[in-house]
Amino acid sequence: MQIGKKYLTEGLIQLTILLSFIGVRVDVDSYLSGYYPPLTEINLGPSSAYTQTPFHILRDTLDGYGVHPKCPELDYFFASRRLLEEVRTLGSPRFHTQLNAWLVHQVSATDEAEHGPSTSSGTDTDSVLESSGDSGEHLSESGQEVRRRANPELGQGPCHTEEDEAQVTEEDPVAPAQLAHSSFLEQESLLEGSTTLSNPGRCHPPFPTPDIDWSNFLSLTELDDLDCLVSGRLPDLNTDIIGAISQNVSLHDAMVTSSGICGESSSEGTEPRSSAQQQRNLLRLDSTGSSDTSPEMALGLAALPFASVCNMTPSATPQGTLNDCLDEAVFDQINQLGLDGLETINNQLLGSLGCIEPHALEDLDSDSGLSLESSSGSPLSPGSSEISSSSSSYCEDECGATGYSSEVESVLSKGITDYSTTWPPTHPNENIWHDHSYASAALFNKAAITLPHKIEEPFSDDVCSDLEEQELSRDELRARAMCIPFSALQIVNMPVEEFMEVLDSYGFSSEQVTLLRDIRRRGKNKLAAQNCRKRKLDAITGLQEEVEMLQAQRDRLLRDKQLTAKTMGAVGHQIRQLTRDVLARLRDRSGQPLNPERYTLQCGANGRVVVQHIRQPAVSTSASNKTDKRKKDKKQ
DNA sequence: TATGGCTGTCATGAA
DNA sequence: AATTCATGACAGCCA
Numbered sequence: 024m025q026i027g028k029k030y031l032t033e034g035l036i037q038l039t040i041l042l043s044f045i046g047v048r049v050d051v052d053s054y055l056s057g058y059y060p061p062l063t064e065i066n067l068g069p070s071s072a073y074t075q076t077p078f079h080i081l082r083d084t085l086d087g088y089g090v091h092p093k094c095p096e097l098d099y100f101f102a103s104r105r106l107l108e109e110v111r112t113l114g115s116p117r118f119h120t121q122l123n124a125w126l127v128h129q130v131s132a133t134d135e136a137e138h139g140p141s142t143s144s145g146t147d148t149d150s151v152l153e154s155s156g157d158s159g160e161h162l163s164e165s166g167q168e169v170r171r172r173a174n175p176e177l178g179q180g181p182c183h184t185e186e187d188e189a190q191v192t193e194e195d196p197v198a199p200a201q202l203a204h205s206s207f208l209e210q211e212s213l214l215e216g217s218t219t220l221s222n223p224g225r226c227h228p229p230f231p232t233p234d235i236d237w238s239n240f241l242s243l244t245e246l247d248d249l250d251c252l253v254s255g256r257l258p259d260l261n262t263d264i265i266g267a268i269s270q271n272v273s274l275h276d277a278m279v280t281s282s283g284i285c286g287e288s289s290s291e292g293t294e295p296r297s298s299a300q301q302q303r304n305l306l307r308l309d310s311t312g313s314s315d316t317s318p319e320m321a322l323g324l325a326a327l328p329f330a331s332v333c334n335m336t337p338s339a340t341p342q343g344t345l346n347d348c349l350d351e352a353v354f355d356q357i358n359q360l361g362l363d364g365l366e367t368i369n370n371q372l373l374g375s376l377g378c379i380e381p382h383a384l385e386d387l388d389s390d391s392g393l394s395l396e397s398s399s400g401s402p403l404s405p406g407s408s409e410i411s412s413s414s415s416s417y418c419e420d421e422c423g424a425t426g427y428s429s430e431v432e433s434v435l436s437k438g439i440t441d442y443s444t445t446w447p448p449t450h451p452n453e454n455i456w457h458d459h460s461y462a463s464a465a466l467f468n469k470a471a472i473t474l475p476h477k478i479e480e481p482f483s484d485d486v487c488s489d490l491e492e493q494e495l496s497r498d499e500l501r502a503r504a505m506c507i508p509f510s511a512l513q514i515v516n517m518p519v520e521e522f523m524e525v526l527d528s529y530g531f532s533s534e535q536v537t538l539l540r541d542i543r544r545r546g547k548n549k550l551a552a553q554n555c556r557k558r559k560l561d562a563i564t565g566l567q568e569e570v571e572m573l574q575a576q577r578d579r580l581l582r583d584k585q586l587t588a589k590t591m592g593a594v595g596h597q598i599r600q601l602t603r604d605v606l607a608r609l610r611d612r613s614g615q616p617l618n619p620e621r622y623t624l625q626c627g628a629n630g631r632v633v634v635q636h637i638r639q640p641a642v643s644t645s646a647s648n649k650t651d652k653r654k655k656d657k658k659q
Numbered sequence: 660t661a662t663g664g665c666t667g668t669c670a671t672g673a674a
Numbered sequence: 675a676a677t678t679c680a681t682g683a684c685a686g687c688c689a
Contacts (some may be wrong), residue, residue, distance in 0.1 A: 519677065544669095544678095547678070550679095551681085552666080552679080555681055558681095
């Protein structure tokens with residue numbers, strides 16, 4: 024009885040906390056109205072679930088008790104009280120009373136009958152219940168209602184209807200049994216999740232759709248099932264649940280519990296945690312250690328991972344499998360969202376910082392033409408079987424090219440073989456050879472300036488070992504094959520004076536000198552070609568824009584022309600009309616009105632309007648006739 | 660398999 | 675005269 028009661032108490036407390044974290048507010052006001060309404064879910068907007076609950080502040084200080092924190096029983100006692108107080112602060116000041124009502128009402132019918140006395144050490148459960156509940160007498164009076172808030176998905180879940188609420192009375196054990204089942208399944212999921220979440224691959228998101236869970240809760244109507252499950256899980260309850268409930272509950276824990284809700288059904292035994300899991304353990308939220316009501320907790324669950332990362336402290340509390348759940352459910356997201364990226368970034372930063380050297384700069388400035396021979400040959404992976412094909416293809420490519428020394432090629436072929444043993448394959452991410460941005464001379468100069476070595480400092484063995492991780496161009500390979508202690512970047516970017524000094528001071532052979540000059544020439548020409556193409560594209564783009572602009576201007580001018588012609592036509596028509604009107608009102612010497620066809624009006628420079636006689640078009644008519652005749656003659 | 664784009668390279672001329 | 679730059683042309687690779 025006590026075990027079951029305690030178990031359900033703890034389960035309901037955790038369930039309540041979980042629901043509050045996912046936006047479900049547990050409201051007991053209606054519950055206390057005299058009947059037991061089932062779970063009703065309404066969306067009331069954000070709840071206190073999105074604000075951080077300072078559990079750590081409540082630890083050992085709740086109710087002003089100065090209990091020694093290392094006292095296990097008292098710790099458990101106050102932990103329970105603390106949890107209840109937390110639940111109270113989440114939604115209702117009398118929530119824990121409601122919880123007690125659930126437990127006593129539901130478990131009393133079965134637990135005592137089918138389970139013997141508790142074998143656990145939870146003898147203080149009753150005390151917890153009695154002391155935590157300020158009104159244990161309200162058990163028979165309290166109703167219950169769990170309102171779901173803030174989570175739209177929750178609102179879609181199978182909720183109790185009004186009929187259900189009507190059925191849930193104090194005399195009706197079914198609905199409380201359902202609740203008991205629900206809480207039990209909650210714990211069941213938690214327990215299973217605590218064991219199965221150790222498998223990261225099977226971990227579900229921390230906040231799955233609770234609809235399925237609620238449906239599962241409500242699908243169980245037989246208390247026997249609960250009893251069987253409880254009896255089967257009692258040993259685990261004594262360890263896991265008590266251990267889980269007797270510790271400071273953080274958002275961390277709650278998220279894991281919700282993960283358990285999500286349906287982790289497998290009950291695999293606890294396996295030795297992998298290193299990744301152990302690493303995650305280092306990221307646990309230490310509710311006791313974190314004394315700040317950090318605002319990142321209030322940012323919502325979405326911000327939790329990074330907030331957790333920021334607040335991570337090693338947890339020394341032996342929380343058993345519960346924290347495994349936490350690790351898996353919560354920190355999978357953390358790792359995905361933050362740690363993986365941070366890890367990658369760190370690796371990259373470390374890698375780049377650890378080997379800031381010409382080749383690293385080469386990659387960074389790969390557009391500066393130092394990615395020589397990159398496209399023609401697929402990224403060489405020395406040491407692999409592809410090196411032969413790559414080298415052969417390279418030879419084929421270069422056979423048709425002029426300006427290449429066959430001797431250099433032969434030496435190179437030998438050198439490549441050496442590369443296969445000394446230059447391991449590079450990381451795929453480093454194969455960034457085609458950065459076709461517009462290379463500027465300043466960039467090259469900068470790269471050359473930042474080179475850690477001078478002419479007097481050819482590549483050392485360490486540098487060579489670092490370069491082994493870099494993808495090399497064919498000219499790089501040639502230079503290596505010819506034992507030239509300079510990279511193509513250096514050869515290309517060094518001033519001509521230094522280049523001449525190198526040629527003179529290092530005592531290179533003629534083949535080496537030729538190769539050095541070729542590398543420098545090709546590198547510079549490659550840059551020049553890139554710049555030329557870029558300029559060409561820019562010119563084409565500019566011309567296209569100019570064409571578009573001119574076309575637009577032409578269209579605009581055509582529209583203006585048409586508009587002007589139209590206006591001119593209208594004005595001419597008006598002038599002709601006015602002329603006819605004026606002439607019609609005028610009389611000649613004989614008193615006859617002027618014929619508009621023989622007279623017209625002319626406006627003089629001084630503004631005077633003069634009637635002008637139009638010449639007879641007789642001559643012009645004859646002339647036109649003549650032209651017509653000419654045309655006819657031509658046609659004939 | 661044909662095709663277009665991209666790139667490296669060479670040749671050439673100008674600066 | 676040597677070097678660099680610009681550009682057309684060619685060839686290879688790739689989607």
